[in-house]
Amino acid sequence: xxxxxxxxxxxISNHKGLRFSIFVISAWTMIALxxxxxxxxxxxxxxxxxxxxxxxxxxxxxDDFFHLLGTDYLGRDLLAAMIHGARVAFIIALASxxxxxxxxxxxxxxxxxxxxxxxxxxxxxxxxIYVAIVIGIxxxxxxxxxxxxxxxxxxLLGVVLTSVGLDRLGKKLPIKKYGVPLDIIxxxxxxxxxxxxxxxxxxxxxxxxSSQSIFSVAVIISILYWMTFARHARAETMRLxxxxxxxxxxxxGVSNFRLLFYHILPxxxxxxxxxxxxxxxxxxxxxxxxxFLGIGMPVEEVSWGKILAGARKSPKAWWLAVFPGxxxxxxxxxxxxxxxxxxxxxxxxDKIE
Amino acid sequence: xxxxxxxxKDNVPTDQVETLLSLQGIEDFSEEYTEAYNRKMTxxxxxxxxxxxxxxxxxxxxxxxxxxxxxxxxxANDLAKGRYKETHIVELISTISDLEDKxxxxxxxxxxxxxxxxxxxxxxxxxxxxxVISHITTIVKKMEDDRGSWHxxxxxxxxxxxxxxxxxxxxxxxxYGVSLVDAQPVYRKLWSSMxxxxxxxxxxxxxxxxxxxxxxxxxxxxxxxxxxxxxxxILFLFYSIPKFWLATMMIIFFTTAExxxxxxxxxxxxxxxxxxxxxxxxxxxxxxLILPIIVIVIPDVAYLSRLxxxxxxxxxxxxxIKMARSKGVPKRxxxxxxxxxxxxxxxxxxxxxxLPGALGSSLIIEVIFNIPGIGRLMFESIKTADWxxxxxxxxxxxxxxxxxxxxxxxxxxxxxPKIKLG
Numbered sequence: 001x002x003x004x005x006x007x008x009x010x011x012i013s014n015h016k017g018l019r020f021s022i023f024v025i026s027a028w029t030m031i032a033l034x035x036x037x038x039x040x041x042x043x044x045x046x047x048x049x050x051x052x053x054x055x056x057x058x059x060x061x062x063d064d065f066f067h068l069l070g071t072d073y074l075g076r077d078l079l080a081a082m083i084h085g086a087r088v089a090f091i092i093a094l095a096s097x098x099x100x101x102x103x104x105x106x107x108x109x110x111x112x113x114x115x116x117x118x119x120x121x122x123x124x125x126x127x128x129i130y131v132a133i134v135i136g137i138x139x140x141x142x143x144x145x146x147x148x149x150x151x152x153x154x155x156l157l158g159v160v161l162t163s164v165g166l167d168r169l170g171k172k173l174p175i176k177k178y179g180v181p182l183d184i185i186x187x188x189x190x191x192x193x194x195x196x197x198x199x200x201x202x203x204x205x206x207x208x209x210s211s212q213s214i215f216s217v218a219v220i221i222s223i224l225y226w227m228t229f230a231r232h233a234r235a236e237t238m239r240l241x242x243x244x245x246x247x248x249x250x251x252x253g254v255s256n257f258r259l260l261f262y263h264i265l266p267x268x269x270x271x272x273x274x275x276x277x278x279x280x281x282x283x284x285x286x287x288x289x290x291x292f293l294g295i296g297m298p299v300e301e302v303s304w305g306k307i308l309a310g311a312r313k314s315p316k317a318w319w320l321a322v323f324p325g326x327x328x329x330x331x332x333x334x335x336x337x338x339x340x341x342x343x344x345x346x347x348x349x350d351k352i353e
Numbered sequence: 354x355x356x357x358x359x360x361x362k363d364n365v366p367t368d369q370v371e372t373l374l375s376l377q378g379i380e381d382f383s384e385e386y387t388e389a390y391n392r393k394m395t396x397x398x399x400x401x402x403x404x405x406x407x408x409x410x411x412x413x414x415x416x417x418x419x420x421x422x423x424x425x426x427x428x429a430n431d432l433a434k435g436r437y438k439e440t441h442i443v444e445l446i447s448t449i450s451d452l453e454d455k456x457x458x459x460x461x462x463x464x465x466x467x468x469x470x471x472x473x474x475x476x477x478x479x480x481x482x483x484x485v486i487s488h489i490t491t492i493v494k495k496m497e498d499d500r501g502s503w504h505x506x507x508x509x510x511x512x513x514x515x516x517x518x519x520x521x522x523x524x525x526x527x528x529y530g531v532s533l534v535d536a537q538p539v540y541r542k543l544w545s546s547m548x549x550x551x552x553x554x555x556x557x558x559x560x561x562x563x564x565x566x567x568x569x570x571x572x573x574x575x576x577x578x579x580x581x582x583x584x585x586x587i588l589f590l591f592y593s594i595p596k597f598w599l600a601t602m603m604i605i606f607f608t609t610a611e612x613x614x615x616x617x618x619x620x621x622x623x624x625x626x627x628x629x630x631x632x633x634x635x636x637x638x639x640x641x642l643i644l645p646i647i648v649i650v651i652p653d654v655a656y657l658s659r660l661x662x663x664x665x666x667x668x669x670x671x672x673x674i675k676m677a678r679s680k681g682v683p684k685r686x687x688x689x690x691x692x693x694x695x696x697x698x699x700x701x702x703x704x705x706x707x708l709p710g711a712l713g714s715s716l717i718i719e720v721i722f723n724i725p726g727i728g729r730l731m732f733e734s735i736k737t738a739d740w741x742x743x744x745x746x747x748x749x750x751x752x753x754x755x756x757x758x759x760x761x762x763x764x765x766x767x768x769x770p771k772i773k774l775g
Binding site (some may be wrong): 017134135138142151152155194195196197198199200201203204207230255277281283288289292293295303308312315318321322326327332333336340 | 408410500503504505506508586589590592594595597598601602604605606610669680709712713714716717720721731735738743744746747750751754755758770
């Protein structure tokens, strides 16, 4: 069931739309990676203000530079701005996918594997765990707000160690054991997220945050998107748990850790790849709509959405609206196409087996 | 959900009481400021604890029994959260409150001792005598040196009389408070904008539903035909078009005369008719509504019709359809009596799933096309830090979403007796 890259490549080599998508994605990734290099090749930075050269059409040149895609109303070169915008978009997308993937995958695997009755604790142990979680969150918040110092790090460590120790002790008590309701709690959280209007929440959180940077945008976006990963990882784990080979591994005495990370995780990955491709596109869209609205992104940063927002101020300059929008559209299309194809490929593979 | 909205509301950087007071013309640092602040705070219930319980550090415990006015109490609370000790805080506050000049007294009430020192330096000499200033400085120095270091969380129970409880019960009663920008009642703002958004959403949902049903069913039945392949490819392209790009392009090309008069088809985005009757409103603004509706409909059709097509194909390959076909049931009967009703079920859930997305995208579209709907209200309230409007909007939109999902579930159960509710 694992996608072998060779087989995958053989499959896509006769798929025109997909080849195009992969070309677009890799081209933009290269541009985003080597943005400073491209800008120096261009000879003009995106922050080069020349108000006297404002709103030059494409293929026009002034005394110093040749503006391939024209300039905006402040005389900034559009091509340079778009190259920089690609970097911003890809950094945000990569960061938020990385955060939400790591968080969502681990939570999803855990709750999918253990469910509601996988971890059994008696009431004393459960009480200890909940108290420890509350106290631990208190010290974590203090760590976030004042930085890590001895007055919050040592107590946190102490809480973790004592709770583990007490948990061991509590195990010996002759009381009835109940499952820890991990799954139910997370399911309620996912349902809550379903009911929330995503863009509204992101906008209000972004407006609340005082220090705005690219990474704060990425963190805010991943607050919502990690749950998508967790939900899919959970479903996939629950499906795989019932497979024969997992059962036989379990019955031959493989440890839970090994079962999770060596047997379930690699087999869950193909369907996670679909979500990754899909989320990548969605995050780029979300980031550009945030910067289009002018909320969340720092003022000095250039991004595709911001260039598009500038186009509304000067309707004469069609190039300001067409090119950045085309860039967002192409990237989004490519990622959607890739996600769509990966999904189909995986379904076909499943059917064959 | 209400907890989340309230949590956000509780953590906004602006002080709501302060904003409301400045709306009434009572400026910061004026003599009657403290009294007005206290009065307003009690009126709004902001002096109450914010939730049923709170977890604070052990240095804030004494605050609840500290008998001062709520304006000063806020200061003391902020200091105690920074783990400064009780004796120093009380000494500092009593020194500041004893100042005769009320303006400088109001100025000195601030959140951190560092801020206090800066403000002390800025204070005009002569208003406060230098002895007092040096006294305050020594207290602040002592505070800094003797700052509590080891701290632990304390859980305290506040009971029902708290801000959250009052906020939720007010919300249920329909009492949303007043806007922080123009002191208008929030519900009036909400309802006048809700009409626009609902109108836009209902019209576009009906249109996109009709188009995507026809397209999806037609393509699903004629799977693999040339029309199917082409329309599928084009729809997939449409699906990836960012709505705000489409909207911007349409505004630039179709509402301005920059590219020749022949493209200037639609009236430009400008004033919208004031509230009249609902249908009169549609009639008056139809010319302006065409573009936003097109922008909403195109990606929605792309999304829905592809999914409807998939579920039709799924159904089409089942045994009972083959059976009906081999039995010689007319094609029209197969489609209308078997295929469409049976593939409706998943489609309704999809339709319900479109609504939250449509609300989100209506925000951007309303901002671009300048429609005075709920999305633009939200956007402008965020820009002007009008949090009293933002959080009721979030609540109402999420309630709307939940209700839609519920309705969809009920509808599915009603259509398909195999599914049981509950």
